[in-house]
Amino acid sequence: MKQQIIDLAKKCDADLVGFASRDRFEANDPLFKIFPNVQTVIGLGFRVLRGIYRGVEEGTTYYQYTTMGVENLEETVMPMALLRVANLIEAEGYTALPQRKNPLIMNEENETNPEVDYTDVYRGVKAENQLNFLDCAVKCGLGEESKIHSLLTPEFGPFVRVCFVLTDAKIEETELKQLNLCDGCDECIKACPGRAIDEQGETNSWRCAVYYNGANGSKNPFMPPDAFSDFDLKTKMEIIKGSAEFDNEQAKEILDNIYFYPPAKHFYRTSICGRACDRACYIHLEKKGVLTKSFNKPFREKEDWKLSIKQFETGKRED
Secondary structure: OHHHHHHHHHHOOOOEEEEEEHHHOOOOOHHHHHOOOOOEEEEEEEEOOHHHHHHHHHOOOOHHHHHHHHHHHHHHHHHHHHHHHHHHHHHOOOOEEEEOOOOOEEOOOOOOOOOOOHHHOEEOOOOOOOOOHHHHHHHOOOOEEOOOOOEEEOOOEOOEEEEEEEEOOOOOOOOOOOOOOOOOOOHHHHHOOOOOEOOOOOEOHHHHHHHHOOOOHHHOOOOOOOOOOOOOHHHHHHHHHOOOOOOHHHHHHHHHOOOOOOOOOOOOOOOOOOOHHHHHHHHHHHHHOOOOOOOOOOOOOOOOOOOOOHHHHHOOOOO
16 A cells, blocks of 8 residues: 555655654644554645745746745645555555645644735634644655754745644555655745844744745836835834834734735735745755756856835836
8 A cells, every 4th residue: 555655646646655653753743642552643745846946046037936845835735645555555454534634723822824915814812733744744754954943955945835634544654764855954044035033043934934934125127116115214224125024913004914926815925035045955965966866957047136225215216
């Protein structure tokens, strides 16, 4: 059945398939609250196409990452693969529980998810029966945890999203390998346009949301000269430079003033930063030659671009 699952998952566009036995998890893991009789966790990894990031990398087209790299994967491709794999398992007489992320539920009271509208998030719900997706991915042998707590895979680096199936079928687990992909280079930290990641690799989710949505004028070609006109000039320029200090409530005010990208006609927020941290990580791993999936040209072929922010001081667009 293991090979049947692998073949079917890949037929359903999964690029990575891994298996972990219950023995790899601590006794208090949420896994056992969800399904006490679980014997195997099956991890499915789906690459976010490298070409989906090209528009952001070039400063041209931005919505493809959100619509194709996030929404269509999370809401269409991955759920269908989960259901197909779960159906196969249950056809063999075992129970299968598909597990996908809920982007709107936060255990923490004061955190947010940059990928969705902050007003839609349910906070402090103490949903202890949610999987730790990163931990599960690592234990399934899909990759390793980076310094900034993202998943790095040997094939695609950080360009991947994951989901899982829990089952009471005992299936041979995937061998865990010492990957050492993350070398602590801090390129991910330096690439953030809003300094949302500290030196220890911890991310301030509200800063991340502000700059994920495009508050840095030097990296946002859609920002008009009168952006953030409700703020005093000093504060406005600090926001646009990515150096402003603000708390969670002030972050909400800034987010409410990011109106200048065409409204998204879908659930997920448009990423103007284009996951700068992930792109920087990928570029570093590619230069090191440690990724097993190679391309005929490097992802970044020229110097990273940056726009002038002088127009925001005058409120008039420069020629």
